[in-house]
Amino acid sequence: MKKEQQIDLYHQMVLIRRLEERGAELYQQGKIGGFMHLYIGQEAVSTGLIAAREPRDRVITAYRDHGVALNCGIPANEIMAELLGKSTGMSKGKGGSMHMADTSKNMWGGHAIVGGHLPIASGFAIGDQYAGNDNITICMFGEGATNIGYFHEALNIAKTWGLRVLWVCENNQYGMGTTVERASAISEIHLKAEAYGMKNSRVDGMDVMKVYDAAKEALDYVRKNSQPYLLEITTYRFRGHSMGDPERYRKQEEVKKWEESDPIGIFRKQLIEKKTATAKALDEIDTQAEEEIVKAVEFAEASPEPAMEDLFKNIYADTE
Template identity: 50%
Template structure:
């Protein structure tokens, strides 16, 4: 068995075969080769160039967001995804646009990889009415229903049963959409993670759980927060098939998620994927990073998913160095426009405060007949049971 993830194989906790991508170890499973898996046939040259561009877009977006944070244009918390771009980009490339996506609060990468308008995302960080969430959510709560991106969620693990419920709704209504849920290794210590996985497995719900193991739960090391080093082991107790992959390799993530999503879409129940990855920046902008040493950061930075995939595109003659540089320049110019346009957006009106608390506010001073709730149209819950 080579370096690629094994299709449909249930992870066996008894076989400690996954010491995949610790820095310097290269990509391997079960002592496989160090190289990335060969490009799958459906990753055409054009799609590869798109994936590369998406990762660059996320990187540059966040660099500009960090700059804006330093200028106090962004308030509150800002959690950067830099270093983990291959996970969002590879995973969402394997999904359909109608598959529903929920993520943790380090959510810029998912929003952008889902195709959300970068200006509306930046405007959200700036607290503007033109933001994806109308300036009500901020960095941790980007969402765009039209793109089936149901939000960054900032109570760790809280979205895990929520995505499970969404997937159940799709199943009951006979849709074959799948839900993708992204969370960190830190979430696996929370009871809600286990409640969600338990239900998903019990009811064979079409959901793919994607654990981004970046080795830290804020400032807690993996060894301090978890008795297991490989999060795929968590899936074993729920009889859930699981795969671990190199989260610094966009192709490996794509291939692994393709297997997982196909499994869920075929009605075979939930799937668990662990992406081994690393955040290059601190937990948030306020993090002095006292809990990890600089050597470790340097080793992981050597696995930078963008430079790594770029080198591969050049090696496989998909792109030239000059073309990759041009992508960086184009995205940089776009980001300058994005920041300016976001900054030009209006702040939310004060009236927003009372308009958004309820979908159907109730005013007891008017007769009930005048304020019947608008019943949502009801698609028939026919079909698959």
């Protein structure tokens, strides 16, 4: 990968971290409502993954979606505005934290019913197969979603019909507060693909370059063979499941141990060691990201609330 792109990936990861740290503060201040799930700790997963896609490849994910939205190229301004429920958010303040999408960036949401977006991802691929193009649908979900029926129906039809879907399981070890071992018959999630005769693999999700390489390989396979692929990316969320998580299910020592593998720290070290960038240059990127988020918050706070008549807008497309 070119030097500039690597530095760009570093920038994206820091931007996600800063955006979410600021988001958490705004949530505590009551400016952001509803459920909010932070991606902190998992930044390398979507950053490496989405860097490997072609622009024509579609991305769909679950509710932990702020990072994915940034990686897809949605401006921080719009993400922050959506978090604050403003009319300048990409979903015009009607979706909130869990429903970020921008079809012009091929980011198709932000879906909050666990596993519910998997058959929809198959549907994107059915549509693309019908249209005769070679677009890939990249469908991200947590390991908790692999225990629900949707997962099995979606994987089965994808393999049976030869759909171009890259299934990406972000295994962050917990479905809310329940460990993988307590919820899933097998803890090596990618092996579930074996039941469908589907190619699969597992990669360390704390190392962005490893994720990128694994994703590239998987995407190549999907495109060339017109077959789905299940890629398991192991990771860990440093924060609670959502903002209202007392974290009774795990010990602080465990979190601390994982924090030693901070994906941003790991990548920073790699960039400096390989002399891709100097510490000073990376510090400047850190500062720049900080400033971008300050501006995004300003933009969001200054943005107008949705108009009252928007309440009845977009119920039916036919009457618009």
